[in-house]
Amino acid sequence: MAEDQFVSLKGKIEVPYEWTAGEAPGKFLTALRDEKKIIGARCSGCGKVYVPPQESCGTCFDAKVEYVEVKDRGELVSFTIVHKPLVLVPRPLPAPFALALIKLDSADTAMIHYLGEVDIEKIRCGMRVQAVWKDEREGSVLDILYFKPEGDVA
Amino acid sequence: MRKVAVVAGTQSGYERKNRSESTPELIYRVTKQVLKNAGITRDEIDTVVVGSCDVMDGISISNVYAVASSAAFLKDESKVEEDASFAAFYAWLRILSGAFDTALVVAWGKGSETEMPLYTGLIFDPLYQRPFGLEAVSGFALQAKAYMEKYGVNEEDAARVVVKNRKNARLNPYAQVRKECSVEEVLASEPLATPLKKLDTPPISDGACAVILAEEHRARELCENPVWIKGAGSAVDSYHLGYRDLTELKACALAAQKAYEMAGIKNPKKEIDVAEVSENFSFQEMMLYEALGFCDRGRGPDLIRKGTTEMNGALPVNPSGGALCANPTPATGLIRLAEAALQLSGQAGERQVKNAKTALVYGTSGLCFQSNMVFVLDRD
Secondary structure, eight states, X not given: OOTTOOOOOOOOOXXXXXXXXXXXXXXXXXXXXXXXXEEEEEETTTOOEESSOOSSOTTTSSSOEEEEEEOSEEEEEEEEEESSOXXXXXSOOOSSEEEEXXXXXXXXXXXXXXXXXXXXXXXXXXXXXXXXXXXXXXXXXXXXXXXXXXXXXO | OOOEEEEEEEEOOOBSOOOSSOHHHHHHHXXXXXXXXXXXXXXXXXXXXXXXXXXXXXXXXXXXXXXXXXXXXXXXXXXXXXXXXXXXXXXXXXXXXXXOSEXXXXXEEEGGGSOHHHHHHTTSOTTTTGGGTOOHHHHHHHHHHHXXXXXXXXXXXXXXXXXXXXXXXXXXXXXXXXXXXXXXXHHHSOEEETTEEGGGSOOOOEEEEEEEEEEHHHHHHHOSSOEEEEEEEEEEOOSSGGGSOTXXXXXXXXXXXXXXXXXXXXXXXXXXXXXXEOOOSHHHHHHHHHHTTSXXXXXXXXXXXXXXXXXXXXSOBOTTOOTTTOOOTXXXXXXXXXXXXXXXXXXXXXXXXTTOOEEEEEEEESTTSOEEEEEEEEEO
């Protein structure tokens, strides 16, 4: 190959999207925005409560789901302290920060969220946490700022 | 049912950044080589199934870009847009159908040409999960932590997996990471997302792999010692990480059960001589031992502590060095198949496991082992 031969073409693809929320994410995101409430999908077949909600139950399939409110508090199923964020996000946090799988009370699944107001050395699986809500909400999972260690147990 | 064999395979060799070959040129090199290894011409290939990834290639339906180089011109050709172990599965089914006698499977990935965390981040849905910046490392970290917590697994156990795979990769001329390391070096490597550190994670790789499958009659013509696909099974788990018990790998266990039933394997720990698995991350290889039935739940770390899965152990896992030593997504699972076939045909060179007769192959797509593909191979 000649020393000055053309080697590579640099480029970037920017593609706009508009993702339809539909019923399940639509109800979930609306309740976050308007009521500071967390909605799950309860399968009328097996009774399993999916949070965040989806339109159907993988197991029961034909059974309808109904939308139910779950508590905005629960416990940590797992977590990771992110020292090196690899992807840009709408609301970047300074590293290190904690990402967690949180099983809310009366839900059967866990949802992803940030942890905040917490000493990252003291985070433990099974720890009780509660949502901290944003004042100005827009219909996004980030309408919850993060979950913090549970204080005043309601 | 027809018998189908892996009659030839080849690999490009893997590197962090290949700027001397375009993607079609890379594909052309392995396709030419695998045809040469099989001793056949392009005309003798009935169908081509490719494994590639549009987002990584930056081209929609990117297989159409590779028609000439993958020997598919004017032939039956299709692709899977996930791990290429599934491409091998589809090729196998095509031959089983009786519609085709020979199939070429070719897969490629050039991780260096894009930003892999952006690609793995796009696996997460935009409404619920993507706003948190999850990608492969932080996603698998959540799984690793849950596993540690449930069974008291520690970071040293995971580091031993890295040490083992890197030691094996030294004997694999195709591997990208061929430098041994110590447990201490893994533990001291850069923290990314706890408990995962830099050396617990796979490299970003450029490379390609190709295999040729053939039905029994053709296989015996082409090959003195064909490597037979004795069983195969696949299963897919829930999409959302929080919907699954991440420690359980339920769908992986189901895929293995299907493959074992078809292959007549009753005790995988005793009957499998060598396994090539897409472990992706250090902790995850131990989780696979459990889901694939090599040990009981929670006992994966015992196998690594006792050396059972080392080259000279009772059940060597990843003599190639596995995905921790080369990971040209989405070709990784097809590499496992090519490596297992080398083992059974006695052509694995310095990384040969002695007297290997039955091999397990595991490939996966999605986050934290959502999609699972298991093959059992054997020889006459």
